[in-house]
Amino acid sequence: MPPKSTNSQKTPCQQCPLRGLAHFREFTPDELDFVSRFKTGELSVDAGATILVEGSHSAHLYTVLSGWAFRYKLLSDGRRQILNYAVPGDLVGLQGSIQGEMQHSIEALSPVTLCVFERDKLDQLFTRYPSLAYDLTWIAAQEERILDEHLLSIGRRTAIERAAYLLAFMFERGRASGLVSNRAVLPITQQHVADTLGLSIVHTNKTLRKLADRRLIRWQDRGCLVLDDEGLAAVAGWEGLPETRRPFI
Amino acid sequence: MPPKSTNSQKTPCQQCPLRGLAHFREFTPDELDFVSRFKTGELSVDAGATILVEGSHSAHLYTVLSGWAFRYKLLSDGRRQILNYAVPGDLVGLQGSIQGEMQHSIEALSPVTLCVFERDKLDQLFTRYPSLAYDLTWIAAQEERILDEHLLSIGRRTAIERAAYLLAFMFERGRASGLVSNRAVLPITQQHVADTLGLSIVHTNKTLRKLADRRLIRWQDRGCLVLDDEGLAAVAGWEGLPETRRPFI
DNA sequence: CGCGGATTTGAGCGACGTCAAGGAGCGTGG
DNA sequence: CCACGCTCCTTGACGTCGCTCAAATCCGCG
Numbered sequence: 001m002p003p004k005s006t007n008s009q010k011t012p013c014q015q016c017p018l019r020g021l022a023h024f025r026e027f028t029p030d031e032l033d034f035v036s037r038f039k040t041g042e043l044s045v046d047a048g049a050t051i052l053v054e055g056s057h058s059a060h061l062y063t064v065l066s067g068w069a070f071r072y073k074l075l076s077d078g079r080r081q082i083l084n085y086a087v088p089g090d091l092v093g094l095q096g097s098i099q100g101e102m103q104h105s106i107e108a109l110s111p112v113t114l115c116v117f118e119r120d121k122l123d124q125l126f127t128r129y130p131s132l133a134y135d136l137t138w139i140a141a142q143e144e145r146i147l148d149e150h151l152l153s154i155g156r157r158t159a160i161e162r163a164a165y166l167l168a169f170m171f172e173r174g175r176a177s178g179l180v181s182n183r184a185v186l187p188i189t190q191q192h193v194a195d196t197l198g199l200s201i202v203h204t205n206k207t208l209r210k211l212a213d214r215r216l217i218r219w220q221d222r223g224c225l226v227l228d229d230e231g232l233a234a235v236a237g238w239e240g241l242p243e244t245r246r247p248f249i
Numbered sequence: 250m251p252p253k254s255t256n257s258q259k260t261p262c263q264q265c266p267l268r269g270l271a272h273f274r275e276f277t278p279d280e281l282d283f284v285s286r287f288k289t290g291e292l293s294v295d296a297g298a299t300i301l302v303e304g305s306h307s308a309h310l311y312t313v314l315s316g317w318a319f320r321y322k323l324l325s326d327g328r329r330q331i332l333n334y335a336v337p338g339d340l341v342g343l344q345g346s347i348q349g350e351m352q353h354s355i356e357a358l359s360p361v362t363l364c365v366f367e368r369d370k371l372d373q374l375f376t377r378y379p380s381l382a383y384d385l386t387w388i389a390a391q392e393e394r395i396l397d398e399h400l401l402s403i404g405r406r407t408a409i410e411r412a413a414y415l416l417a418f419m420f421e422r423g424r425a426s427g428l429v430s431n432r433a434v435l436p437i438t439q440q441h442v443a444d445t446l447g448l449s450i451v452h453t454n455k456t457l458r459k460l461a462d463r464r465l466i467r468w469q470d471r472g473c474l475v476l477d478d479e480g481l482a483a484v485a486g487w488e489g490l491p492e493t494r495r496p497f498i
Numbered sequence: 499c500g501c502g503g504a505t506t507t508g509a510g511c512g513a514c515g516t517c518a519a520g521g522a523g524c525g526t527g528g
Numbered sequence: 529c530c531a532c533g534c535t536c537c538t539t540g541a542c543g544t545c546g547c548t549c550a551a552a553t554c555c556g557c558g
Binding site for chain 2: 071073075076077079080081083094095098099100101103104122123126127130131133134136137138140141142143144145147148149150151152154155156157195196197198237242244
């Protein structure tokens with residue numbers, strides 16, 4: 001497990017690369033000012049690094065600035081369930097900040113940089129920036145919505161539907177957050193897919209092969225190239241994500 | 250599907266029966282005053298009634314005051330996934346209020362009464378009562394945590410582990426919110442269990458039988474009597490819910 | 499070149515699904 | 529009171545989806 005690395009302020013919020021994207025909402029100058037003071041540093045980790053561990057009490061919460069990460073839980077015998085993926089603009093570690101102890105772990109899927117916030121300043125945010133507090137609640141509600149969809153998928157979709165849903169979902173999120181250009185690859189292994197879908201790795205492999213045979217995806221360069229995201233969504237019977245502009249912090 | 254019924258203010262927040270329970274946090278007089286103005290009415294529905302429908306834009310959000318409800322989603326061919334259950338003190342409909350459109354439906358499992366709040370006043374809550382705004386975020390994060398656990402369960406636990414987890418979970422939540430005394434029954438059918446666990450009803454029946462043979466539960470009076478909640482938790486390998494005091498609104 | 503991780507494939511098996519039928523409990527109408 | 533028609537629970541037979549075991553291949557890296 002590669003270690004974490006640098007920890008120094010780099011990107012000023014005023015020049016945050018996410019602010020330009022149509023997908024995210026604007027800040028008022030006042031909010032931007034607060035957020036830039038709320039942010040106390042930046043953290044860069046390698047692919048495979050653990051960002052937060054279940055059971056820990058972190059003094060920080062983070063917004064993903066670049067790269068892919070994922071949240072997961074383990075059973076005592078090692079069975080792993082991946083809960084969701086995080087892309088730029090996503091907040092991670094809120095749970096630990098607001099409820100004391102992390103109930104899941106977070107790991108980097110690719111090299112990741114994160115904006116670091118101090119939980120102690122959350123009070124100020126709620127007290128003085130109700131619009132940002134509202135955003136925080138919005139973000140939590142959005143995560144909930146996505147977990148609902150995952151639950152529906154794992155509980156009631158067949159293996160091929162689940163796989164198609166997951167890849168369409170990741171492609172959409174990746175695209176909206178600027179991570180996935182048309183020819184970029186989702187940086188996951190088939191083991192990740194298996195642990196997200198609740199399937200064995202062998203069956204996952206056979207299921208992905210079917211999707212590849214239908215020319216919906218191609219597995220290459222240790223990742224998944226999505227050839228036809230609408231085709232995937234159709235296989236899954238999935239509507240896609242709502243196209244609202246997302247707040248972030 | 251039985252219709253909704255009464256809609257008139259009944260229980261003043263000052264006399265809210267939930268405030269006495271050790272499980273919930275206290276209000277300051279100021280907060281209590283605001284909440285009692287935030288609450289615009291009360292809604293009582295029969296068992297089986299639909300409280301909110303996927304796709305609707307509700308002008309309200311609700312706190313369960315008494316009874317059991319559940320959230321669910323459907324696939325286009327009718328497959329149903331139950332996402333979570335709501336007990337007294339739980340907020341439902343936040344998603345619709347904060348993001349426009351409900352992405353899931355909510356149905357009453359038993360007769361249910363709900364406190365009705367107007368989404369238009371949410372602004373005031375965030376602006377003038379940061380402590381309540383914080384609570385709202387706390388509640389959303391808590392729901393997230395529970396969905397994480399469900400996802401782990403459906404994705405990685407076996408049928409018998411899943412069933413044991415679900416029943417232990419519901420028992421704990423019911424007890425903490427004052428719904429389940431020691432000899433009370435969880436008001437669910439085996440179809441509900443199946444749709445929560447992602448199993449067929451036949452297999453659910455056979456799985457519940459195994460739990461009954463081990464004297465952990467008994468199925469009676471159209472519901473589930475939990476005989477040994479710790480035994481269930483042990484079968485599932487589940488730690489139980491954290492014992493924090495819960496905020497509610 | 500050797501090694502470890504990721505992917506691929508086949509064979510056999512077991513968990514869980516589907517189909518089918520029957521029984522128990524309860525409310526309604528005759 | 530009884531007949532009926534629900535809904536819910538139960539059980540058996542059998543099929544299949546997805547799991548485990550096992551082995552081979554590919555690849556990047558030291």
